[in-house]
Amino acid sequence: MEREKVHVRLLFLAGFLLFWMTAVFGRVAYLQLFRHSDYLTRAARQQRHTIDIYPKRGVIYDRNMHPLAMSVPVQSVFAVPGEIKDRAMVSHLLSAALGMPADEIREKLDSGSPFVWIKRKLPPAKSEEVESANLKGIYLQEENQRFYPKRDLAAHVLGFVDVDEKGLGGIEREYDNLIRGKDEKVVVMTDGRQHVFDGSETHEDRGVNVVLTIDEKIQYIAQRELEAAIEKTRAPAGSVIVQDPNTGAILALANWPKFNPNSATEASNEARTNRAISDIYEPGSTFKLVTLAAAFDQNLIRPEEVFDCQNGAVTVAGHVIHDHARLGLLTVADILAKSSDVGAIKVALLLGSPKFYDYIRAFGFGTPTGVDLPAESRGLVERLEHWGSFSIASISMGQEVGVTPLQMVTAVSSIANGGLLYKPHVVEHMRNGDTILPLAGPSTLPEPRRVIRPETAATLRGLMEGVILHGTGRRARLDGWTAAGKTGTAQKIDPATGRYSPHNVIASFTGFAPINNPAVTILVSIDSPAGYPHGGGDVAAPVFKAIAEQVLPYLDVPRDVPASPQLVQTAYRKNEQADDNSSDDLAAVDFNAQPEAPAGSAKPQTVKDNQPTSPEVVMSADEGGDIEVPDFSGKTMREVSEACLRLGLDPVLVGTDVAIQQTPAAGAKVRRGSKVTVDFGDPPKHSAKSK
Amino acid sequence: MATAYQWSGPSGDKILDGVASRKPEMTRPHVISRPLNPLAANRKKPAMVEFYTVKKIDNSRLVRHVEPLKMRNLYRTVALGGIIAAFCMLYIYQHFRCIDLGFQFEDLKAKTVQAQKLNSNLKLEIAYLRDPRRIDVIARRQLGLTQPTANQMRDYANPDGSEVAAVQFVRPNHAP
Numbered sequence: 023m024e025r026e027k028v029h030v031r032l033l034f035l036a037g038f039l040l041f042w043m044t045a046v047f048g049r050v051a052y053l054q055l056f057r058h059s060d061y062l063t064r065a066a067r068q069q070r071h072t073i074d075i076y077p078k079r080g081v082i083y084d085r086n087m088h089p090l091a092m093s094v095p096v097q098s099v100f101a102v103p104g105e106i107k108d109r110a111m112v113s114h115l116l117s118a119a120l121g122m123p124a125d126e127i128r129e130k131l132d133s134g135s136p137f138v139w140i141k142r143k144l145p146p147a148k149s150e151e152v153e154s155a156n157l158k159g160i161y162l163q164e165e166n167q168r169f170y171p172k173r174d175l176a177a178h179v180l181g182f183v184d185v186d187e188k189g190l191g192g193i194e195r196e197y198d199n200l201i202r203g204k205d206e207k208v209v210v211m212t213d214g215r216q217h218v219f220d221g222s223e224t225h226e227d228r229g230v231n232v233v234l235t236i237d238e239k240i241q242y243i244a245q246r247e248l249e250a251a252i253e254k255t256r257a258p259a260g261s262v263i264v265q266d267p268n269t270g271a272i273l274a275l276a277n278w279p280k281f282n283p284n285s286a287t288e289a290s291n292e293a294r295t296n297r298a299i300s301d302i303y304e305p306g307s308t309f310k311l312v313t314l315a316a317a318f319d320q321n322l323i324r325p326e327e328v329f330d331c332q333n334g335a336v337t338v339a340g341h342v343i344h345d346h347a348r349l350g351l352l353t354v355a356d357i358l359a360k361s362s363d364v365g366a367i368k369v370a371l372l373l374g375s376p377k378f379y380d381y382i383r384a385f386g387f388g389t390p391t392g393v394d395l396p397a398e399s400r401g402l403v404e405r406l407e408h409w410g411s412f413s414i415a416s417i418s419m420g421q422e423v424g425v426t427p428l429q430m431v432t433a434v435s436s437i438a439n440g441g442l443l444y445k446p447h448v449v450e451h452m453r454n455g456d457t458i459l460p461l462a463g464p465s466t467l468p469e470p471r472r473v474i475r476p477e478t479a480a481t482l483r484g485l486m487e488g489v490i491l492h493g494t495g496r497r498a499r500l501d502g503w504t505a506a507g508k509t510g511t512a513q514k515i516d517p518a519t520g521r522y523s524p525h526n527v528i529a530s531f532t533g534f535a536p537i538n539n540p541a542v543t544i545l546v547s548i549d550s551p552a553g554y555p556h557g558g559g560d561v562a563a564p565v566f567k568a569i570a571e572q573v574l575p576y577l578d579v580p581r582d583v584p585a586s587p588q589l590v591q592t593a594y595r596k597n598e599q600a601d602d603n604s605s606d607d608l609a610a611v612d613f614n615a616q617p618e619a620p621a622g623s624a625k626p627q628t629v630k631d632n633q634p635t636s637p638e639v640v641m642s643a644d645e646g647g648d649i650e651v652p653d654f655s656g657k658t659m660r661e662v663s664e665a666c667l668r669l670g671l672d673p674v675l676v677g678t679d680v681a682i683q684q685t686p687a688a689g690a691k692v693r694r695g696s697k698v699t700v701d702f703g704d705p706p707k708h709s710a711k712s713k
Numbered sequence: 714m715a716t717a718y719q720w721s722g723p724s725g726d727k728i729l730d731g732v733a734s735r736k737p738e739m740t741r742p743h744v745i746s747r748p749l750n751p752l753a754a755n756r757k758k759p760a761m762v763e764f765y766t767v768k769k770i771d772n773s774r775l776v777r778h779v780e781p782l783k784m785r786n787l788y789r790t791v792a793l794g795g796i797i798a799a800f801c802m803l804y805i806y807q808h809f810r811c812i813d814l815g816f817q818f819e820d821l822k823a824k825t826v827q828a829q830k831l832n833s834n835l836k837l838e839i840a841y842l843r844d845p846r847r848i849d850v851i852a853r854r855q856l857g858l859t860q861p862t863a864n865q866m867r868d869y870a871n872p873d874g875s876e877v878a879a880v881q882f883v884r885p886n887h888a889p
Binding site for chain 2: 171
């Protein structure tokens, strides 16, 4: 009986357990097998979030990999008005943090939109202030903001972007689709506390980085000199282009007025215009280079050939053309040097309109150069069939034709490099990380096109040197380098009268240096310089000189002419009681000292004898002339350098320790500025005999 | 009348009808005369005596015969079950470990992103500090530097760093 009771109880317990397990497993099976998809969907909805990844714009570097434009992440404030209960309070708090009017914020919150931007791209301090306020309904969203750390440096080349980082000018616009990168969506899984525990991989399809041909140092030099010239001449506008004539690469492109891309919206359209490629101007006398190049290339003239400039006046098709001076018989070289319009017209008449037109087009005028910048103008060259009877004369002296500064400098570069017309470009290459991408689209570089024969180019280079040596471009003469160029003073049309204005001109100078193996071609154009003189030789040529004399040593271009005499500090003069340890050849040269009297004769009293103690610093006039190379044996580098500096020699020091060998040898006579190579090393050991 | 015999142990254990609660000892049966059925009291008593005996059987030396096949199957089943259980545990462990690592990984990714942001900001600051105009202003106005003239700039041949290092370390001693 008892046994049966026990047995019943056990059965009851087992039955209960069985029922419980059946219920549990049955429920599990029901959920897993029949409701699986429903719960999976619900879980995915709760855990899965899609995040938009806005790619960072690529960096724009100069040719030396110095960043000129880059993007960094910043915070933007947005609101979900539906979650905000007290909008007045929130507006007030945000107004204090963001520095915006509370009414403006309130208006945005009351707009009825479920999502509103309050302010985009805040400085870190302000975003931290908003974050610390911890307002419900106010959130921060990370975005990228474009910065130009060098401010207005190469602004017209770089361009600028809008608030959504879309390129609106310059390289930013031209290569926007490449620099921008691709938007990406990333799926992440979050737990109940919104902590991410899983996410899909990002492909990081960021924008490509662009390396320009611009050199930031040369760009700064060009901008600084242009600004100085603008300030001096009170001109409203101007441009400077520095180009490598051997490749067409643009090393600097500066315009005035300028703007800061960091606040591009505050700048005027005029300031944002890239005048170097968009503005058309009549080149004036600079265009005579094309006239003469064509005539030389056709073997119609020779440099020494004489033309009668008819005392500075000629009549063509009923129009009388006057030179700036009464010029009579001039050689072709002088026509260019003295910029005779009459001479140029006569040369053009020899050439004829069809040939002249062909060469104008061959030099690239009338067509876009294809530079990889937007908004380039093609210039203005009338088709041959539209030329009037006076056109050939007018065009030969640079009127009735419109060119851009870039077209002009590219044409002159072709003369500098021996007759090849290169496509000007500002993009050196593009890279994705460390991988250099092949050039494509507007950045592809076609083969250069031959415009004139090398002999023609060489002849013209010689003539252009004459412009600087004894022509209108004397103020462009460089100290230490040969240079060639051409001035231009083109009258502008007065909009009031429709005729050429005698006062408003475009003063320009285009040249290159050195003559043999040119390193840079520089164009300077000043629009409407005030006052007189305002010609290209007076206003633009000095700017060319200032830029070239800074750029050429920066590029390590060796001097090909001696530098002119300059006042230099020679040495600190010690007391008249000479230091016993000092070497005679290191004593300062005293040009005031009288030569020593011959032996036996009374020593003449000199002014020097009665002078007080010599000044501490001796400034000597560096007069040039033959210099005797001293003996540098056993001297240290510092001693050799100081001696060469004092004598005006150019030392080349090789090795370490003390001087053991020199070229030229001690006692040789050399010219000022000559190189003296000194080898340094271990001093030779004394011979056994001397010991 | 049936006669029930009771067994009584030395300590007077509980006595059950015919069943001893403890190991019985052979004792003299205690005869109990009790009429089981009053009606039968007048009947003649059968001459049947019931004896309850307990036989002590010592099984301690008995060894249960184990079939090897069955044991082998048992071991195999236990091992298989253990392996399955281990795999289940491993699966569960790696599942949650993955989730935990996922949290750590995302946390590290977030830190990496923060470091990259800081790096970008620092690069921007460096670029700003290297602005040629800024350096020019500092050099000219604050430090009083001027541009060198053409004659004041000298070209020095810079020996290769490895050459300088080689000379420094192999230079012979010229001490007397």
